[in-house]
Amino acid sequence: MIRKAGRTGRRPGRRLNQGRAPVALLLPSLLGLAFMVLPVIGLLVRTPWRQFTADLADTDTWTALRLSLECATAATGVSLVLGVPMAWLLARTELPGRGVARAMVAVPLVLPPVVGGMSLLLVFGRTGLLGSYLDRWFGITLPFTTAGVIMAESFVALPFLVISVEAALHGLDPAIEEAAATSGAGRLQIFRWITLPNLLPAIAAGAVLAWARALGEFGATITFAGDFPGTTQTMPLAVYLAFQDDPQSAIVLSVVLLAVSITLLAILRDRLFTRV
Amino acid sequence: MSSLTRRRARLLRPAAAVAAVALAGTALAGCSSSSPTDAAASSSASGSGQALSGTITVFAAASLQKTFTALSATFEKEHPGTTVKFSFGGSDTLAAQITQGAPADVFAAASQKTMQTVVTAGDSTGTPTVFVKNTLEIAVAPGNPKGIKTLADLTKSGLKVAECASTVPCGSAAVKALAAANVKLTPVTYETDVTSALTKVELGEVDAALVYHSDIVGADGKVDGVVFSTASAAVNSYPIDVLKGSTNSTLAQAFVAFILSDSSEQVLLKAGFQAP
Numbered sequence A: 001m002i003r004k005a006g007r008t009g010r011r012p013g014r015r016l017n018q019g020r021a022p023v024a025l026l027l028p029s030l031l032g033l034a035f036m037v038l039p040v041i042g043l044l045v046r047t048p049w050r051q052f053t054a055d056l057a058d059t060d061t062w063t064a065l066r067l068s069l070e071c072a073t074a075a076t077g078v079s080l081v082l083g084v085p086m087a088w089l090l091a092r093t094e095l096p097g098r099g100v101a102r103a104m105v106a107v108p109l110v111l112p113p114v115v116g117g118m119s120l121l122l123v124f125g126r127t128g129l130l131g132s133y134l135d136r137w138f139g140i141t142l143p144f145t146t147a148g149v150i151m152a153e154s155f156v157a158l159p160f161l162v163i164s165v166e167a168a169l170h171g172l173d174p175a176i177e178e179a180a181a182t183s184g185a186g187r188l189q190i191f192r193w194i195t196l197p198n199l200l201p202a203i204a205a206g207a208v209l210a211w212a213r214a215l216g217e218f219g220a221t222i223t224f225a226g227d228f229p230g231t232t233q234t235m236p237l238a239v240y241l242a243f244q245d246d247p248q249s250a251i252v253l254s255v256v257l258l259a260v261s262i263t264l265l266a267i268l269r270d271r272l273f274t275r276v
Numbered sequence B: 001m002s003s004l005t006r007r008r009a010r011l012l013r014p015a016a017a018v019a020a021v022a023l024a025g026t027a028l029a030g031c032s033s034s035s036p037t038d039a040a041a042s043s044s045a046s047g048s049g050q051a052l053s054g055t056i057t058v059f060a061a062a063s064l065q066k067t068f069t070a071l072s073a074t075f076e077k078e079h080p081g082t083t084v085k086f087s088f089g090g091s092d093t094l095a096a097q098i099t100q101g102a103p104a105d106v107f108a109a110a111s112q113k114t115m116q117t118v119v120t121a122g123d124s125t126g127t128p129t130v131f132v133k134n135t136l137e138i139a140v141a142p143g144n145p146k147g148i149k150t151l152a153d154l155t156k157s158g159l160k161v162a163e164c165a166s167t168v169p170c171g172s173a174a175v176k177a178l179a180a181a182n183v184k185l186t187p188v189t190y191e192t193d194v195t196s197a198l199t200k201v202e203l204g205e206v207d208a209a210l211v212y213h214s215d216i217v218g219a220d221g222k223v224d225g226v227v228f229s230t231a232s233a234a235v236n237s238y239p240i241d242v243l244k245g246s247t248n249s250t251l252a253q254a255f256v257a258f259i260l261s262d263s264s265e266q267v268l269l270k271a272g273f274q275a276p
Helices: A002-017 A023-045 A049-057 A059-092 A098-105 A113-124 A131-138 A146-171 A174-182 A187-215 A219-224 A235-245 A247-273 B002-029 B036-045 B062-078 B091-099 B112-120 B169-180 B194-202 B213-218 B229-234 B249-260 B262-270
Strands: B054-061 B082-089 B106-108 B129-134 B136-140 B161-164 B189-191 B208-212 B224-226 B236-242
Touching: A023 A247, A049 A059, A049 A247, A059 A098, A059 A146, A059 A187, A059 A235, A059 A247, A098 A146, A113 A131, A113 A146, A113 A219, A146 A187, A146 A219, A174 A187, A187 A247, A219 A235, A235 A247, A235 B091, B054 B062, B054 B091, B054 B249, B062 B082, B062 B194, B062 B213, B062 B249, B062 B262, B082 B091, B091 B106, B091 B112, B106 B249, B112 B169, B112 B236, B129 B249, B129 B262, B136 B169, B136 B194, B136 B213, B136 B229, B161 B169, B161 B194, B169 B194, B169 B208, B169 B229, B169 B236, B189 B194, B194 B208, B194 B213, B208 B213, B213 B224, B236 B249, B249 B262
Parallel strands: B054 B082, B054 B106, B161 B189, B161 B208
Antiparallel strands: B106 B236, B129 B236, B136 B208, B136 B224
């Protein structure tokens, strides 16, 4: 059913695409594409393939990669749990201070990640505003732990999810929700059975963006969570450190990270977006 | 007074160009027994009236930040019309940037090893000169609340310690000192430069960090230092040299000569460094 709708929906677009693209649009888009692809090509050209297998056998590489994937996935989970309700609240209610809240959601986007990490340290650090109580009352310290990495990554990833879900909510025809309401459904019921299923593509798209952002996180992580192999040293940190000492192995690590993330994104894209 | 010297400097600028050519001439002819650095040193000592001009960029180890910033102010005052810009960071990062073609005129490293990276890559002009030495010390919160007296005390359970990554000089020195004391330390984080390790102590996020004596002196009472017995096993030498890529080698040589001068050494010694 959905598949059919998708196909008919795509047809007029395809007709429009026939014919030649105007140079004024073609040129900048090709330039933009080259700008994005060239660094990747540069990386591949300079990859020491002979060293590749030796570095792949290094368990530290896999430790860092696994930690990266786990933390990015956990941060995406956190973003989903907190972000979807937040997006609904921003789009569907008249709560006071929504404008301010919406602006605050964008803060991690404009804030340099290092500043984000520093601020997290000042709030959740051992002597931080809340962190000192966490430490005193529960004996919990977040810096230098994997939980700290997930926090830092969630901080930078959350806006991507909220913004894409909120945009989709605005695009969703409220008539369906209103129809459900006149049939006597409660707000939570409507959200669960009407809004959420319609939002799934947007939630998936937001989650992929959040995951990708979390996977590449560096500044907030190294500032807030420090750098220790196995607990807080994610791939971006491992690449940075390797680059100081042994640029060749930094390139290998980068290619591994690139390959894994592109593969995963391609799989997710196929699964999630072909039906949109 | 300063405007007078500036005017004099402007008048003398053509003379300096002649002097520079003469200097290059003697260096080329190889008939001078003194190296260009010595020549610059003697002319620097002869008075502040010589007309150096332009801007140089100095890449310097993070541990030199306070003293070099102060020293450059003196240098700029002695030579009006000159500007010394800095990029401070982990010596390994800076060395990697230099070998990748970063536009730097002078490199001051916190270890012979990181300077050797630059020399091996052919980016240094001559033989780097060691201008100071620095010893490791344990930085603790003021008053040493955890009662840390030796390196072995750092391994007490529940104690959080920051160590520099082994790629940076303070990290490789820490590895040596710990090995000499036969202590196996598991820090909570491997920081990418010595100042970030120190900051974690100042913020109270860690209980101790292995940093340089000069960092503790420079922290102005925000941390206390604990001297340990095997520190002598890990004394770092700080070499400085003019880089091949320098676009203003006359000024770069004058700055190196200035750092090697007695008056600069006094400033460095006062800041907790040791004489070479």
